[in-house]
Amino acid sequence: MNILEQIRDAVVEGNAGQVKEFAQKAIEEGFGAAQILDEGLIGGMNIIGPRFKNNEIFIPEVLKSARAMHAGMDVIKPLIVSSDIQEKGTIVIGTVAGDLHDIGKNMVIMMLEGSGFKVIDLGINVPTEKFVKAIEEHQPQIMGLSALLTTTMKQMKNTVETLLTLEPRPKILIGGAPITQKFCDEIGADAYAADAASAAEIANMLIGSN
Amino acid sequence: MIVVGELLNASRKAVGTAIEALDADYILQVARDQLEAGADYIDVNAGTFMNKEGEYVEWMVRLIQDNTDAVCSLDSPDPEVLNRALKVHKGTAMINSISLEKERYDQILPIIAGTDLKVIALCMSDEGMPVTREDRLKIADRLINDLCRNNVKLENIFVDPLVQPIATDQSYGMEFLNAIEGIMTGYPGVHTMCGLSNVSHGLPNRKILNVSFAIMAVAKGLDGLIVNPLDRQMMASLVAAETLAGRDEYCEKYLDAFRSGNLL
Structure with a gap:
């Protein structure tokens, strides 16, 4: 499993500490902010969404994953400013x-x-x-x-x-x-x-x- | 425990359909079932019908009171709807509800000032939803004092400190419960009332959360509840909780419930 997948899974699990650690590691391994964001953080939330919709997981678990996502965002934020990430809208x-x-x-x-x-x-x-x-x-x-x-x-x-x-x-x-x-x-x-x-x-x- | 039966609410699909079709049999059956199960008030709500709310509420009140001994909880923020319902309502109705939101307060106050109507006073203001116990007590204090100054008797006021979903913040349960305690000890004679199913919003197996929360609230002094009285587990738990909270001398109500087969 590469580091981006690890970030994604940690977001799904709602483990903010791990997301932070993995995001840091991903930066050190040379991944760009856009990739960490898309494949790692948003990738995790994209798994959460349908599960929530199907009542497999519940509001507190979504909140936990969102907190984990934000922990990862904080790590990559300094890179985003200088990189060419385009917001979707x-x-x-x-x-x-x-x-x-x-x-x-x-x-x-x-x-x-x-x-x-x-x-x-x-x-x-x-x-x-x-x-x-x-x-x-x-x-x-x-x-x-x-x-x-x-x-x-x-x-x-x-x-x-x-x-x-x-x-x-x-x-x-x-x-x-x-x-x-x-x-x-x-x-x-x-x-x-x-x-x-x-x-x-x-x-x-x-x-x-x- | 003062129980307001919540089932005749137009936002419940079957009820909304029955109201629109003026299905008297269905509406009456739901009212009778709730009364039999121990409801003290029958809540009447046609809030989903923007232009016909007043007409439908009046129809339901007449229908229910022509055929049962029920008193109603008139559930609308619209003063015209409430006045229309009050014109035909027999006995002392409950008004559901007033709050500290300016528009609502100004519109509902003239209806209840100087009357013997019961009123649910919602702990909400224009500043938004209360979060902490202190937020709630601040609003409750202003509502209670303002209402009393306008000749509403303390014992006719039912303060609703506003239940919020525990799924979104783990502090929401205790902030509410401690507010109940603060209101009941701070203003002896006043009542508290709430619809508590919101506490379990967003979680599975909501029933066990609702019942547990009701019991905890009774222990803090809650003495009114907007609830589905056909929920036997809930109703039995309320009796047991009041007995355990020391509000049932010689366990009289508990034993009554036992003998009438109402403890499940």
């Missing part, structure tokens, strides 16, 4: 106004980062104007909106309506407990993700279709 994400839930959104962020996206988190209770400003500032390919309450679905609809008028505009990806594909179609968002792992898969598809 930028995603701005937030929970809509009136809604204070962030646990699901944070899981989605973790899976998106694990899949190689740069994610800008606007947090909870985000008014439409703040989403619009973030689009101007960060020029994301995708905008992710979360709503956990039936009462804030209305707000999601309002925000999406405004975002749809922007030119150019990012693809709009929505999710949250009460959200359905039907609702997504009704309000004219580009895509709906049922869970964190699907969110990453769908984000990849959306980028491909850009």
Whole structure:
């Protein structure tokens, strides 16, 4: 097993200490940051995603793997600045106004980062104007909106309506407990993700279709 | 233990379908089953129906009260829906719920101020979800004091310190439990109430976590629960926990439950 595979497996196991150690070793062996990131760290998270989706592993295990991935990122970060790694794309994400839930959104962020996206988190209770400003500032390919309450679905609809008028505009990806594909179609968002792992898969598809 | 039966919630698929079809038999059956199993309040929620919520809630309240002795927990953040339901509701309803979020607080307060309605007071503010015991107690303190100043009796307030998933942070269980203790000892006469299934979100075999957490919360003083009363293991565990917590003189409720076959 080469060192990149060892990193990947340590991410899957959620062993932050090992990931750190192996990432260091990989650098010493002459691997570039891009390769360590893609084949090691993201490779590990790519195994985690489907397992989570199939209920083979559970939220705390995903969190543990995400922590391990971040430990590896910290090691390779100094190299990334100087190397030619291209981020896959930028995603701005937030929970809509009136809604204070962030646990699901944070899981989605973790899976998106694990899949190689740069994610800008606007947090909870985000008014439409703040989403619009973030689009101007960060020029994301995708905008992710979360709503956990039936009462804030209305707000999601309002925000999406405004975002749809922007030119150019990012693809709009929505999710949250009460959200359905039907609702997504009704309000004219580009895509709906049922869970964190699907969110990453769908984000990849959306980028491909850009 | 004051039990609010949680099953008549439109976000549960079978119930949502029954509401939309105005299936009186189904709705009544679920209400009766819950009452028989020991529910003190029947929660009524049509929150997934954006424009018809008020109509459906009114229909359910009438239907349930025309056919049973139930009192309802009116589950909506919308003051129009609540007022409409209160117009037809007989007896003292529970309002589910008020919180310290400004919009919600301003809209719900006029409905309950100076009345004898029961109210669930959710420990949530515009600053976001509370994380620590202290966060919760700070919100609870403001809610309790503001409500009392507006002529809501202490004994009609059910503070919900907000359960969060243990899967995302191992401290969430104890922060909640210690908040229950702080509220119950700090404001004698007030009640605490929660829906606790959120604690097991994201984990397998949720039932054992829910029951264990309920028992731990009862030990800290929790005296109200929004729960599925048809869950016999949960209901039996609640009786046992109250007895063990010293809230069952001469083990009367425990023995009643035993004789009526309710300990499994």
